[in-house]
Amino acid sequence: MEAFITRKKRKSGPETNDVPSPILATGGEDDESTDLKLAMLSSLHVDFDQETLLDLLLAHDGSVQATSQAIRAGHAAKKSTSSVTAQASLRSFGVTATSSEESHRPTKKSKLLSRKGATLHLYDPHDIAEHTPCSIIHNFLPPDEANELLVELLEESKTFEKITFKLFDNVVSSPHTSSFYVGSLDEINAQKYEYTYNGSKITDVRKITPYLDLVKPRVAEAVNREITRRIDTHQAGQRLPLQSARPWTPNAAFVNCYNGPSQNVGWHSDQLTYLGPRAIIGSLSLGVAREFRVRRVLPPDEDEDAQGQIAIHLPHNSLLVMHAEMQEAWKHCVVPAASIEPHPIAGNRRINVTYRDYRAEFHPRHTPRCGCDVPCVLRVVQRKRENFGKYFWMCHAGNVPGKEGCTFFQWAEFDEEGRPVRRGKMATEPGTT
Numbered sequence: 213m214e215a216f217i218t219r220k221k222r223k224s225g226p227e228t229n230d231v232p233s234p235i236l237a238t239g240g241e242d243d244e245s246t247d248l249k250l251a252m253l254s255s256l257h258v259d260f261d262q263e264t265l266l267d268l269l270l271a272h273d274g275s276v277q278a279t280s281q282a283i284r285a286g287h288a289a290k291k292s293t294s295s296v297t298a299q300a301s302l303r304s305f306g307v308t309a310t311s312s313e314e315s316h317r318p319t320k321k322s323k324l325l326s327r328k329g330a331t332l333h334l335y336d337p338h339d340i341a342e343h344t345p346c347s348i349i350h351n352f353l354p355p356d357e358a359n360e361l362l363v364e365l366l367e368e369s370k371t372f373e374k375i376t377f378k379l380f381d382n383v384v385s386s387p388h389t390s391s392f393y394v395g396s397l398d399e400i401n402a403q404k405y406e407y408t409y410n411g412s413k414i415t416d417v418r419k420i421t422p423y424l425d426l427v428k429p430r431v432a433e434a435v436n437r438e439i440t441r442r443i444d445t446h447q448a449g450q451r452l453p454l455q456s457a458r459p460w461t462p463n464a465a466f467v468n469c470y471n472g473p474s475q476n477v478g479w480h481s482d483q484l485t486y487l488g489p490r491a492i493i494g495s496l497s498l499g500v501a502r503e504f505r506v507r508r509v510l511p512p513d514e515d516e517d518a519q520g521q522i523a524i525h526l527p528h529n530s531l532l533v534m535h536a537e538m539q540e541a542w543k544h545c546v547v548p549a550a551s552i553e554p555h556p557i558a559g560n561r562r563i564n565v566t567y568r569d570y571r572a573e574f575h576p577r578h579t580p581r582c583g584c585d586v587p588c589v590l591r592v593v594q595r596k597r598e599n600f601g602k603y604f605w606m607c608h609a610g611n612v613p614g615k616e617g618c619t620f621f622q623w624a625e626f627d628e629e630g631r632p633v634r635r636g637k638m639a640t641e642p643g644t645t
């Protein structure tokens with residue numbers, strides 16, 4: 213129980229960012245993580261909200277199996293999940309911003325708007341930029357273009373599949389469906405045969421669709437504008453340490469489909485392995501509006517109130533930019549909804565496109581390979597005060613159902629542009645680390 217609550221133990225390496233499911237998020241080897249246990253329970257019991265699942269998990273001494281059995285046996289009552297409600301801008305309440313993002317966690321001086329156990333709902337772009345590591349552009353595309361992209365992706369989503377992954381010793385499915393799009397046949401082959409996600413190869417990689425391709429430069433332009441603005445307003449005119457000066461250039465798109473109110477994605481940070489440190493992501497929402505939540509990652513003993521969640525309302529045709537301070541220091545999720553408002557084109561479905569910049573320097577041939585001869589995953593220490601925020605490479609081969617990983621671990625080093633510094637043997641020299 214103690215170990216569960218304080219999240220102390222883990223199998224190898226420091227504690228780190230976790231993951232619910234998708235290939236685009238970090239792997240599930242952090243077997244002592246409460247978030248992973250919650251993600252797993254969420255996947256198995258989509259009607260239960262996270263708060264209820266956490267209560268139940270605590271009541272069952274941190275055992276996923278016992279919690280799940282109790283739910284199945286009908287011993288647990290579910291609480292209602294939150295739904296979207298209208299809200300005026302926080303500015304009308306005279307609330308001021310938290311301090312700038314010079315560090316990974318709130319300083320003592322920061323004015324904390326969210327409280328442990330409570331959720332602050334934000335709708336206004338100005339509030340979102342002030343109080344989260346994101347910015348949002350509403351009505352991003354010309355309406356017809358947004359609708360055409362939505363229609364195209366709804367058709368695509370008919371053949372999307374749930375991702376099956378391993379958590380602890382169980383094989384579970386993500387509670388939504390998705391697919392992955394890149395620009396050319398060569399890139400499709402590279403993704404299928406050279407890149408590794410959660411320890412294995414992926415098979416469903418598709419050629420970018422006409423509308424995804426049409427929208428891509430618009431997203432690139434808007435995201436680069438938002439990055440410049442963010443640097444001015446939140447970073448005192450400076451890039452963050454390790455943030456690349458190179459323009460953000462999307463060359464891959466993950467498309468998620470949430471069919472109905474209960475489909476969701478659990479708490480996670482997006483995988484940095486191929487994007488590098490300080491990754492920036494452009495996330496376009498289409499169809500049904502859903503709630504996206506963010507919360508800070510805190511080392512143990514941090515002010516409990518800083519653990520509150522912030523909900524960002526994502527309406528049709530909105531572009532959310534997850535900025536450079538996000539993936540290392542915050543987690544995000546899409547919560548199940550109590551109810552949704554059907555969309556005239558999409559019905560109960562929400563389509564989400566995350567445009568990503570896969571950096572050539574992070575191709576698996578340039579990054580460390582573990583004792584299993586598999587390119588490593590890049591992660592960040594998130595649950596230990598010691599080494600908090602440090603990057604490391606580790607084995608993720610054990611995430612594959614039926615496979616054991618190795619104990620490979622190596623601190624990651626980067627140059628000032630966030631490019632990996634080559635030390636020892638890399639992936640082109642298999643089996644020699």
Ligand SMILES: O=C(O)CCC(=O)C(=O)O
Binds near residue numbers: 236564
């Ligand atoms: O659906 C969303 O808005 C977010 C999806 C997400 O977090 C992801 O694809 O990594």
Ligand SMILES: [Fe+2]
Binds near residue numbers: 237480
């Ligand atoms: Fe994500």
